[in-house]
Amino acid sequence: MKIGCVKEIKNNEFRVGLTPDNVRAYVEAGHHVYMEKGAGVGSGFADTEYVEAGASLIDNAADVWHLSDMMIKVKEPLPEEYSLFHDGMILYTYLHLAADKEQMDALLDGKVKAVAYETIQEDRFLPCLAPMSQIAGRLSIQEGAKYLEQKFGGEGILLAGVPGTPKANVVILGGGTVGMNACKIAVGMGANVTILDVNLKRLEELDNMFGAHIQTLVSNDSNVERVVKDADLVIGSVLIPGGSTPKLFKKKYLPEMKNGAVFVDVAIDQGGCGESSHVTTHDDPVYIEDGVVHYCVGNMPGAVPRTSTIALTNATLKYGLMIAGEGLEAASKKSKAIYTGVNCYEGKLTNKNVALAHGYEYAELSDLI
Numbered sequence: 001m002k003i004g005c006v007k008e009i010k011n012n013e014f015r016v017g018l019t020p021d022n023v024r025a026y027v028e029a030g031h032h033v034y035m036e037k038g039a040g041v042g043s044g045f046a047d048t049e050y051v052e053a054g055a056s057l058i059d060n061a062a063d064v065w066h067l068s069d070m071m072i073k074v075k076e077p078l079p080e081e082y083s084l085f086h087d088g089m090i091l092y093t094y095l096h097l098a099a100d101k102e103q104m105d106a107l108l109d110g111k112v113k114a115v116a117y118e119t120i121q122e123d124r125f126l127p128c129l130a131p132m133s134q135i136a137g138r139l140s141i142q143e144g145a146k147y148l149e150q151k152f153g154g155e156g157i158l159l160a161g162v163p164g165t166p167k168a169n170v171v172i173l174g175g176g177t178v179g180m181n182a183c184k185i186a187v188g189m190g191a192n193v194t195i196l197d198v199n200l201k202r203l204e205e206l207d208n209m210f211g212a213h214i215q216t217l218v219s220n221d222s223n224v225e226r227v228v229k230d231a232d233l234v235i236g237s238v239l240i241p242g243g244s245t246p247k248l249f250k251k252k253y254l255p256e257m258k259n260g261a262v263f264v265d266v267a268i269d270q271g272g273c274g275e276s277s278h279v280t281t282h283d284d285p286v287y288i289e290d291g292v293v294h295y296c297v298g299n300m301p302g303a304v305p306r307t308s309t310i311a312l313t314n315a316t317l318k319y320g321l322m323i324a325g326e327g328l329e330a331a332s333k334k335s336k337a338i339y340t341g342v343n344c345y346e347g348k349l350t351n352k353n354v355a356l357a358h359g360y361e362y363a364e365l366s367d368l369i
Contacts, residue, residue: 001031001324004068006061007039010075010298012282014042014305015312017072017093020049022313022320027054031324034064043309070324074312075299076103085110088346090328092320094118094132097343098244098357099271107344113328117316118269119242119351120341126241127337128319130177131311135301137181137237140264141170141189143295143303144233147262147286153293155232155260160190167192168232173219173248173273175202178237178266180209186233187213194227224248229256236265236273242343243353249274254290261292268296329369339365 003026005018016039018026023033033055037047047057058064065071065084073093077085079102085091088111095116097104107114117128126133141159148168150156161167170186172179175197186193187210196219197203203216217223228234228249238245245267254276267273276289279298286295301308319338322331332339343351348363355362 002067002069003031003033003324004035004064004071005033005039006036006064006071006073008042008074009061009078009080010302013075013299013302015074015302015309016040016043016045016305017074017313017316019043019309019313020045020053020055022317023050023053023055025317025321026324029321029325032056034058034067036061036064040309043305045309070320072316072320074309075302076100077106079106082106082110085112087111088113090115090323092117092316092323094269095343096269097351097354098242099269101358104344104349104354104358104360108347108349111346112344113342113346114344115319115323115328115338115341116242116343116351117312117341119343119353120319120337121241122337126177128312128315128341129241131315132301132308133177133239134181135304135308135311136266137178137183137235138185139300139303140178140182140235140237140266141185141191141233143285143297143300144170144235144262144264145189147293147295148232148260150260152286153260153288154262155258157232159186159233169230170194170233170235171227171231172196172235172237173224174237174239174267175199175206175216176237176239178239179235180206182235182237182266183210183214191233194231196223196227219248221250225250225253225256228253228261230258232258232261234261234263236263236267236277238267238273239270240353242351243270244357245270245273247273247275249276251275251290254292257290257292259291262295263292264295266300268298272296332365332369345369 070090148154
């Protein structure tokens with residue numbers, strides 16, 4: 001199969017879909033890989049490394065799209081790339097279609113076979129989303145601590161405090177991979193941490209994991225409203241695979257919160273879990289509403305591209321090789337994980353949560369292949 005990989009064009013997105021080691025794996029499996037020149041530079045991978053691994057370097061992205069049977073990316077294609085879609089091509093990347101109707105329509109119109117990293121699922125585990133969730137969770141505390149500084153509109157407090165001063169109160173909405181990793185860093189920095197989730201079993205696991213270092217609470221409107229009033233930093237880490245995120249962080253909470261408190265909405269890729277959230281970029285990451293600093297960057301792991309690229313491709317390579325080697329149809333029949341990753345197939349929407357988010361008809365992939 002002809003595999004393509006282009007330079008990401010999203011704002012401050014320096015990750016890349018393939019490392020040189022990945023290229024070598026595809027080439028050794030009998031595939032041809034086309035890399036856009038400079039695609040890996042932002043993640044610290046030189047063009048010469050890709051050539052040595054067996055890739056063909058192409059001067060511009062449009063030619064890579066044209067040549068490829070399967071395009072491997074990191075982030076969703078942007079509007080300027082929609083015209084480069086061609087019938088039957090496989091797109092393997094993060095899509096987040098529940099929050100992006102325009103992209104979904106373009107994929108359907110282009111009859112693209114679109115496989116989303118974030119909906120590939122094995123035994124309720126999301127293997128291609130997990131590494132970025134780990135990074136985003138850890139970054140959320142790092143970024144939140146920075147924007148608590150007064151020069152950014154924050155309270156002007158140190159997350160961990162020092163002897164004789166109060167520690168910051170950190171509230172984490174959601175105890176999944178993002179929430180757990182945020183909790184780990186917040187506890188490690190010495191903050192007072194409260195984590196909320198609707199799943200009692202998950203709360204028990206977190207309690208066993210962190211013990212007396214955290215407070216666990218059932219997530220409901222009353223508990224959320226009560227704890228955010230005293231919060232210095234709130235992390236939104238709620239996820240419904242492929243679907244729109246519920247708005248757990250209400251606008252009505254903002255006037256009750258501390259002036260200069262920070263809200264980091266890690267769920268913003270799926271529409272965000274805050275009613276007051278809208279997507280920001282690494283160039284202009286925060287805004288203030290009702291005295292609360294909002295950090296809602298849509299590609300948080302892009303801030304640490306070297307780590308993120310290696311972590312992501314460690315997870316995606318396995319499925320990519322299977323799709324390239326057997327074709328998407330055969331791979332989907334063989335692997336339930338790949339089956340769940342297919343969001344669009346030749347003009348049909350094949351992910352139920354995405355269909356529900358937009359009120360579209362849903363087609364079962366097994367009826368199409």
